[in-house]
Amino acid sequence: MFTRLFVTAVVVSALAVPWSPAPAGAIANGTGVKDGDHRFAVLLTMTGLPADDGGTRDSWCSGALIAPRWVITAGHCFRDAGGRRVSRTVAERTVAVLDRTEPRGPGGREAEVVAVVQADGADVALAELRDPVTGVPTIRVAGDPPVRGEVLRLTGFGLTGADGGGSPPDRLQTGLFTVDAFGDSLVETSGREPHRDTSPCPHDSGGPYFRESPDAPPVLVAVVSSGPGCPHTGPDLSARVDNLAGWITETTTSQRSTVPVAAAGAGVGAAALVIVWAVLRRRSGTGGSP
Template identity: 45%
Template sequence: MARRTTSKVVAGAVALAAIGIGVVAAQPAGAVANGVQVNDGIFPFAVKFLMTDIPKPDGSKYDSACSGALIDRQWVITAGHCFHDVNRKPVSGPVPYKTKAIIGRVDDADTGKGAERSVVEVQQSPKNDVSIAKLDQPIDDIKPIPLREAGPRKDETLVLAGWGQETPDATGPAKHLRLGIVKVHDVQDVVANVTGYWPKPDTSACPTDSGAPYFEQQPDDSRLVSLESGGPTCPHAGPERTSRVDVIADWIHEKIGE
């Protein structure tokens, strides 16, 4: 594939927004901080995880959420730290607490759209903050997002789509999927740091965006590049850490049986 300039990538992404293919008209900041709402039917591979009764060391429990993507009929991908034990150590094996995955729905109110599945098994990446999770039943009517074989490139622009909280101190995830465009700041062995690009320089991930996909977007084609891992309080204009998927692609294919 020929390498495109950053300006062309951004122009294409902004054009998608302008003609209403990818987003609704600009909305107030929230979820993906200073992002915009996604139109119905766009990015159906995006996943919202709802976790309930997560145990704490003191014996109490709490609920949480993460974001992710469908990568196979029966497997989804997210941040490794989304599945952990009572001491917040990432774990593999049976799902450590009740987790529901909602796939192919951009708004919580559209309960008749998309699919809902229970997560039954989790596997942690051996290299970075990534986990893959098995669904209790396969999904046959939603196209998974393929992994991009090539790693991220400095100054490349990527789309972020997530269910992050409306504000850093909110008590739950967003009710509508949102997106923003980021630029790759630097690339390291197993991570890539990104910074906000569109619609604002401080467009960035928020809490419960953990595991949200960063992907290359071309007409009718998305390729997963990395996943949200962590960063400063949102919104911010500094680097945000993402976990590369190209460095664990072989491990992923082995685990899901491709």
């Protein structure tokens, strides 16, 4: 297992940048999150993405709030028509839905994504929000590497069925995973609870894997990157964040905002998001992760 992970890492490193891995989605055979738990979890809705036929499509990713104005997610959630990761939004509108366990439920916050910064050599991106979000807890980025055998929790808004089937979840999903091995930029995890085949699915991309402790806040270890069809037993690959901690801190604390001067608007309202989510449900059978 350990050897195979590093073979995968070497192959990925040999690919020409930008790297565009096979995306992963929501959590199959997981459990619904209780209201008020894991409030840092983020749903990123994307409407008006360029489609292969010259039209547009809609999609979504998962993520986590790491600073009042910043969401961490998978780098491949922002890629151009050629599949290349880009440091910009690619949809006509990208909205972060925060502090809302049920995507179509009441409450929570919504904030428009106005800029994107891609990590070098890792499937990680930081999405900047137009306005800082207050009153919602953030998750701290790990400063130390994963530990083989440790148990991590994953949350995500991806599909809950096999690839090409299922539908967006009515509620944020979660499950526990065991770290099998890790490399310079990747972490290999396998489902643990509630089932051995608990696994990320399409649109779980960018979902946070994090450590839990009864006497300390959660700590972000990795974000969902790629894996086989779901549900399945065995490993998935996620992108480490501890070795990006310096870059993340520098980006999220910089006094120079990356927000374009011409950007305008203040995000969509709850009613508009319900309409967007309904469209996503109808299109989930043919659309993939961004």
